[in-house]
Amino acid sequence: MTRRRWRAIATNAAVAAATLLTAAPLLWMVLVSFMPRGESSRFPPRLWPSRWSWENYHELLARRLIDGAWFDYRIVPALWNSLAVAGLSTLLGLLLTVPAGYAFAKLRFRGRERLLQLLVGALVVPGQVAMLPLFLIFKELGLVNSYAGVILPSLAGIFAILFVRQAALSIPDEMLDAARLDGASERRIFAQIVLPLLAPITVTLALFMFLGSWNDFLWPLIVLADQHLYTLPVAVAAISREHAADGELMMAAAVVTTLPVLILFVPLQRYYISGLLGGSVKG
Amino acid sequence: MTRQERTAWGFVLPVLAIILFVFALPTVLALALSVTDYSIYALADWGALRFVGLGNFTDLLTTPLFWRALGNTALFALLGVPMAVGTSLAAALLLHDASVRWKPLWRVLLFAPYVTSVVATAVVWRFLLNTRFGLLNHALGWVGVPPVDWLGDPHASIPAILLFVTWKIFGYNMIVFTAALSAVPHDLMEAARLDGASRWTRFRHVTLPAIGPTLLLAAVMSVAGFLQIFAEPYVMTLGGPAQSTTTVLYFMFDEGFKWWNLGQASAVAFILFLMILALTLVQARIGRRYEWL
Numbered sequence: 001m002t003r004r005r006w007r008a009i010a011t012n013a014a015v016a017a018a019t020l021l022t023a024a025p026l027l028w029m030v031l032v033s034f035m036p037r038g039e040s041s042r043f044p045p046r047l048w049p050s051r052w053s054w055e056n057y058h059e060l061l062a063r064r065l066i067d068g069a070w071f072d073y074r075i076v077p078a079l080w081n082s083l084a085v086a087g088l089s090t091l092l093g094l095l096l097t098v099p100a101g102y103a104f105a106k107l108r109f110r111g112r113e114r115l116l117q118l119l120v121g122a123l124v125v126p127g128q129v130a131m132l133p134l135f136l137i138f139k140e141l142g143l144v145n146s147y148a149g150v151i152l153p154s155l156a157g158i159f160a161i162l163f164v165r166q167a168a169l170s171i172p173d174e175m176l177d178a179a180r181l182d183g184a185s186e187r188r189i190f191a192q193i194v195l196p197l198l199a200p201i202t203v204t205l206a207l208f209m210f211l212g213s214w215n216d217f218l219w220p221l222i223v224l225a226d227q228h229l230y231t232l233p234v235a236v237a238a239i240s241r242e243h244a245a246d247g248e249l250m251m252a253a254a255v256v257t258t259l260p261v262l263i264l265f266v267p268l269q270r271y272y273i274s275g276l277l278g279g280s281v282k283g
Numbered sequence: 284m285t286r287q288e289r290t291a292w293g294f295v296l297p298v299l300a301i302i303l304f305v306f307a308l309p310t311v312l313a314l315a316l317s318v319t320d321y322s323i324y325a326l327a328d329w330g331a332l333r334f335v336g337l338g339n340f341t342d343l344l345t346t347p348l349f350w351r352a353l354g355n356t357a358l359f360a361l362l363g364v365p366m367a368v369g370t371s372l373a374a375a376l377l378l379h380d381a382s383v384r385w386k387p388l389w390r391v392l393l394f395a396p397y398v399t400s401v402v403a404t405a406v407v408w409r410f411l412l413n414t415r416f417g418l419l420n421h422a423l424g425w426v427g428v429p430p431v432d433w434l435g436d437p438h439a440s441i442p443a444i445l446l447f448v449t450w451k452i453f454g455y456n457m458i459v460f461t462a463a464l465s466a467v468p469h470d471l472m473e474a475a476r477l478d479g480a481s482r483w484t485r486f487r488h489v490t491l492p493a494i495g496p497t498l499l500l501a502a503v504m505s506v507a508g509f510l511q512i513f514a515e516p517y518v519m520t521l522g523g524p525a526q527s528t529t530t531v532l533y534f535m536f537d538e539g540f541k542w543w544n545l546g547q548a549s550a551v552a553f554i555l556f557l558m559i560l561a562l563t564l565v566q567a568r569i570g571r572r573y574e575w576l
Contacts, residue, residue, distance in 0.1 A: 008382035015383050018374060019392045022450065026395070028418065029407045040410070045421050096301065099294035107291035115299070122302075124563050125310055126511065128532060129552045132545050133312035134305060156302040186290035215400040217514045218532075222540055233402035237518050240406045247416070250406050257403035265398045269391050272398070276455070277462050 026258070033057070033251040040247035056252040074227055075256060078235035083260075085147060085220075085231055086213040089154040093209045097157040098202060101164020102194055106171060107186070116165075119158050127153075128218070135222055149223045150231070154213055160205055166278070167201040168194070204275035207268050214261055232257045317549035326543055339550035349551070351526055352534040358441055359530065360509040367449045368502050371456035376486075378457070379464040390461075394454035401451065405518040408447040409434065412519075419446075434520050437527035444515050444528060452508070456501045463497040464490070496569065503566045507559050531555055 028047075032040045033056055035049040063072040103109070104116055134153060135144070143149040171194060179189045195202075217233045224230055230238065236253045243249055265272065317339055324331040343349045374393060378386060396404065411417050412433040420430040433443035467490055475485045491498075513532040516522050522529035522537070529537075531551065539548030 011380045011382050019389050041416050045416050096298040100298045103291040103294035109288040109291035126559050129313050129556045130309035132549050133309040153305045156306045233400050237402050254403040254406050258399040
């Protein structure tokens, strides 16, 4: 019995240690972001700020007048850009894919199976293949350097359609047929019966979409040339090239980029993880 | 057309139109682009565009940097898959143990890096891996290991980036494996225990066969992930030192959007596509073998 007890203690300690090790980079990121300038570039490295200071955040976020010209790191505009892009692409993405996923599961129309096969087949093609011609098309249409240019590709939610379809398949046909017999229109059935049933997976999908858009890097990097339109990852990557040695400032930028996502993720993590496991259509 | 059919088309047409416009059409055009010499001249004037057949592909075969990028990407996958999948499995086994308390808490914390931005965390890790001020070298110093120039030494750069990537992604497969582990037949485990099978024997002969297919599938899907590494070298090393972290996608990005050789870059994109297609076929075979599909 005691041997078992010791084993249990050892296992719990190992889990705690592994978690601490995993959380350490993020904890350290926060600690360094509050250190006075230059404190992280000392030897031996300091683990704790000698005093807690907001100066890195002030330096990073505040607009200042330097030699008669306004200067800032464009992190605040990038934060708004990221919020707008991620928010819009989530909202539009849901509007487009949730009804489509339901239609593929429960509404009968000609060519449904054929289209479905095409969508599943399309999952094989990595998104990067389309990026080069898409850039040229967007350039011709004047969509380069605009929110629309960043958002549009994220709306081609093949995975999202299949994800919603998978969930909608479990809605009993009898329920829908009963509503039809009562004279409800198809749109009303969708809005009043189907949507409430799909609410949990809609939350999951919204979380996937928002995080995906927020963290997306390659496409915004390609399509945005104007610094005023940079999303956070693009802006942070740009600053990190010029201020590589400036540890505290870069950690503050990393905190600004990761914190909103973690704040969103923690309370909704159950939805995220159940979605991750439920997707038998993972691409 | 029935009422139902009309509604259905109303529901699916908008998104299908967008998929056609931003995905299907550009994918076909990518194939077309890969047989042209589309470069900065054509960007200014479409008249300068010429058909070059398979010229871009044969050019690539004689470009040392392309081979280098292929080799680096292969190395990333070869080292990274065992590292990432192994870490996921170890974490899942640890977390699955019946005696562990507060499982949901550990699970969220271990998974958290997965949802953060690659760029932001790569910036953090670049600092952690710093030769002089980095915590990693400091920790190694405690056990007597001399400082390693993680991102400056061509031999250490890929392992260094892989440390970061493993940290970032292991939570995903950890969750998948935890689910697979909880589906391992309980009575089988109990019977093995009663027969006096050791912990290792039980793992080897009960757990592993049960989660084997999941493990294999995760490994194949991880290879596909490692083939698409881009942001990590972009932020941490710029493809260096001595081009030791230039990946296929990094090469494509530079070729396409730095030098504007979009024809050449499209050829690279297609080679990447073929590699991922091959992997998907392997994945489908595995699925069929274990009768899932």
